[in-house]
Amino acid sequence: MKIAILSRNRHLYSTRRLVEEGVNRGHEVKVIDCLHCSMNITSANPQIHYHEEVLEGFDVAIPRIGASVTFYGTAVLRQFEMMGVFPVNESVAISRSRDKLRSLQLLARKGVGMPVTGFANKPDNVPELLKMVGGAPVVIKLLQGTQGIGVVLAETRKAAESVIEAFMGLKADILVQEFIKEAGGADIRCFVIGDKVIAAMKRQGAEGEFRSNLHRGGSASLVRITPAERKTAITAAKAMGLNVAGVDLLRSSRGPLVMEVNSSPGLEGIENATGKNVAGMIVDWIEKNQKPWKTRTKGGRG
């Protein structure tokens, strides 16, 4: 197969591992920086130009599109789809998963457990918003945040009101969420490929830290997940329409609760924590499932 990896940086661990496993299995693999792609949008013969070259003959596109380039990155991926190239994750599914509000609404519709969450554009009534999620303590999140930045635990009603008002003053979009205390500063990352959880790790926050992000000093270890956790992770990935996904769960007293579904889950943490060849499993899955023109939306042809 001829595989395109849409990634801005060929030196990133995940990109390197996918190239390595693709090449090991005899495939031709090219890393393409989507920001250097230009496209002609015609119904007869959609093309992608990359530097001096016209991209042709690809069977598969593996999107590794960073949050900051979602808009243009998904447009390039959509163009590949319009050329009949099989996307490991479809452009529409990636756009969906990048919108926190839309994601939570989709998960709720499928009956997936999640922390009670409130949104408001301009809450004239902050106390009412807090009451809606069960009152303090609450977690307040900036919608644009990643890696735990902009995730704040407000332990009292007064603290919560101040933080919400401060974020509002900065015109930031936020959500307010029930604090799952019993998770104990840990979460579970389930790595889903197709309809299986192929690896799982527990991330534990540093002492006294409720956020488990590795970037915030958390540590990762191999974990055995329960059948309910497995089922929840698979249902969540399916609800988003993602074939490859990292589903983050909190262990609560009422069962697994989904926090987030990530469409470009990193490989370094999960391969190191579990010792599994996750990149190889992604390529194996592609070999079994790749077909031209196989998308739910058919890149607009359906």
Ligand code: ADP
């Ligand atoms: P980001 O997407 O920036 O990583 P998250 O929403 O994943 O932000 O939150 C960061 C971390 O904070 C999570 O990994 C988890 O450990 C903790 N956390 C987030 N939401 C809650 C919550 N409602 N209850 C308890 N802990 C939470």
